[in-house]
Amino acid sequence: MNTAAAHEEIEGTKKFNASEVIFGHIADAHDWHLFTAGETHVSLPLPVILYSPERGGLHVFSSGNFHHGHEAYDGFRLVDEHYKTHLNGAGATPEEIKSLKNGKIIAVDAEGHPDHSAKVYDFSITKNVLSMLIGAILVLLIMTTVAKKYRHTGTTTAPTGFQNAVEPVITFVRDEVAKPNLGNKYMRYMPLLLTMFFFIWINNLLGLLPGGANFTGNIAVTACLALVSFVVMVANGNKHFWGHLFNPPGVPLGIKFLLVPIEIISLFIKPIALMIRLFANILAGHIIILSVVSMIFIFGAMSKVAGWSFAPVSLAISIFMFCLELLVGAIQAFIFTNLTAVFLGQAIEEGHGHEDGQDYHVAKNEIIA
Numbered sequence: 001m002n003t004a005a006a007h008e009e010i011e012g013t014k015k016f017n018a019s020e021v022i023f024g025h026i027a028d029a030h031d032w033h034l035f036t037a038g039e040t041h042v043s044l045p046l047p048v049i050l051y052s053p054e055r056g057g058l059h060v061f062s063s064g065n066f067h068h069g070h071e072a073y074d075g076f077r078l079v080d081e082h083y084k085t086h087l088n089g090a091g092a093t094p095e096e097i098k099s100l101k102n103g104k105i106i107a108v109d110a111e112g113h114p115d116h117s118a119k120v121y122d123f124s125i126t127k128n129v130l131s132m133l134i135g136a137i138l139v140l141l142i143m144t145t146v147a148k149k150y151r152h153t154g155t156t157t158a159p160t161g162f163q164n165a166v167e168p169v170i171t172f173v174r175d176e177v178a179k180p181n182l183g184n185k186y187m188r189y190m191p192l193l194l195t196m197f198f199f200i201w202i203n204n205l206l207g208l209l210p211g212g213a214n215f216t217g218n219i220a221v222t223a224c225l226a227l228v229s230f231v232v233m234v235a236n237g238n239k240h241f242w243g244h245l246f247n248p249p250g251v252p253l254g255i256k257f258l259l260v261p262i263e264i265i266s267l268f269i270k271p272i273a274l275m276i277r278l279f280a281n282i283l284a285g286h287i288i289i290l291s292v293v294s295m296i297f298i299f300g301a302m303s304k305v306a307g308w309s310f311a312p313v314s315l316a317i318s319i320f321m322f323c324l325e326l327l328v329g330a331i332q333a334f335i336f337t338n339l340t341a342v343f344l345g346q347a348i349e350e351g352h353g354h355e356d357g358q359d360y361h362v363a364k365n366e367i368i369a
Contacts, residue, residue: 016301018294020081026214026286027103028128030063030078034211041068047125048105050076054118055107063124076120077108086112128221131213135203142166142198173197177338181345189344192232196225197337204282204329208322216332217283219275226271229340233270237347270343274336281332285325292317 024033032044045064051057055075065073069080077083079100087097090113100106100114107118125133149163159167178186178193203215215221243249245263248256296314300307 016294016297018291018298021294022287022290025290026217026283028126028213028218029103030066030105030124030126031068032127032130032211032213043068046127046130048076049123049125050105051121051123052076052107052118055120072108072112075107075115075118076105077112079104079106087114127213128215128218131203131206131215132221135199135206135215138202139195139198143194146170169197170194173337177334177341181338181341182348183345185348189232189341193337193341196228196340197333200225200278200336201330201333204333205326207282207286208325208329214283214286216278217286219279222275222279225278225336226275229274229343230268230271232340233343233347236344238350240350241347270339274339278332278336281328285321285328289318289321289325292321 030048031046034042034044043064045062048059048061048063048065050059052059059074059076061074063078065071066078069078069082071077080102084097084100087100090111092113096114105120105122105124107115107120109115146163146166149159149161173193174186174190177197178190182189200216206212207214207216245267246260248259248263251259292314296307296311299310
């Protein structure tokens with residue numbers, strides 16, 4: 001769904017639908033809507049990759065063939081409000097229409113009705129997938145560029161240019177995230193922590209660009225990131241960690257039957273908290289900015305004077321929220337990375353008795369930014 005669906009024709013006029021605009025932006029889509037100029041909607045069609053055993057196997061084509069959901073192509077159709085209206089007029093039951101999820105591609109018969117006998121597996125390059133690829137490429141470019149500079153000039157030469165901008169961030173993650181939480185094993189996990197921080201931060205910033213994708217505001221994305229943290233934590237857990245989880249020392253047997261289930265539940269709550277925190281904060285920021293901008297058109301629908309009068313107020317609030325979201329994007333990347341380090345540090349902790357002021361031993365061949 002895109003903002004083309006945000007206007008509906010009622011009594012010969014165009015009525016602005018703020019809900020459609022907001023949820024059309026934050027939702028994933030098979031095309032990337034860039035902007036609207038008058039009646040022209042400029043979108044970037046994306047590759048549709050479908051596999052349906054009942055429809056001859058693999059199908060690859062451009063999402064532009066759907067014409068923003070108005071037409072079927074090659075026996076498939078994109079579900080949106082326009083298609084649901086078509087089904088309602090064709091006599092489909094409310095239950096059948098309600099079961100169709102917007103943004104999903106389904107198989108249809110010659111009359112355009114859903115063909116439930118044909119399974120469709122969607123491997124398309126959607127807006128969020130493309131945004132993820134762009135973010136990953138930017139992370140690779142940043143890291144490889146800085147690494148090449150270090151190989152060329154060495155670590156004893158003062159950093160310059162782009163290297164000078166990135167080095168303080170790397171040093172911050174090392175000194176404020178990795179070392180305090182992971183102790184003398186911090187170098188082993190620096191690649192993971194740096195990748196997480198820069199990947200989340202860059203995608204948070206890309207989502208703030210005009211027409212940007214709400215990538216880190218998608219709960220499926222944050223769930224995958226949290227799953228990575230969870231798998232690394234579980235895979236690196238030592239005997240001390242698992243022993244305290246399943247057999248807490250110094251606890252009466254009767255209390256263990258209550259404490260152990262709580263500890264096991266808390267183990268799974270950790271990645272869930274990571275997932276929801278990042279998702280909710282980024283999603284809320286997008287919704288607030290779009291809501292404030294939409295108020296211009298809501299007031300404008302009531303009166304042109306009201307619309308123009310509220311425009312400066314709306315723009316001022318939007319600029320303020322945009323600047324705030326720039327800060328939130330960095331903070332949320334830091335929080336996700338820091339909590340990952342905290343949970344990982346708990347899993348690899350060797351036990352009590354070692355001093356807090358421990359030294360950090362690094363091999364001579366390790367390069368510390």
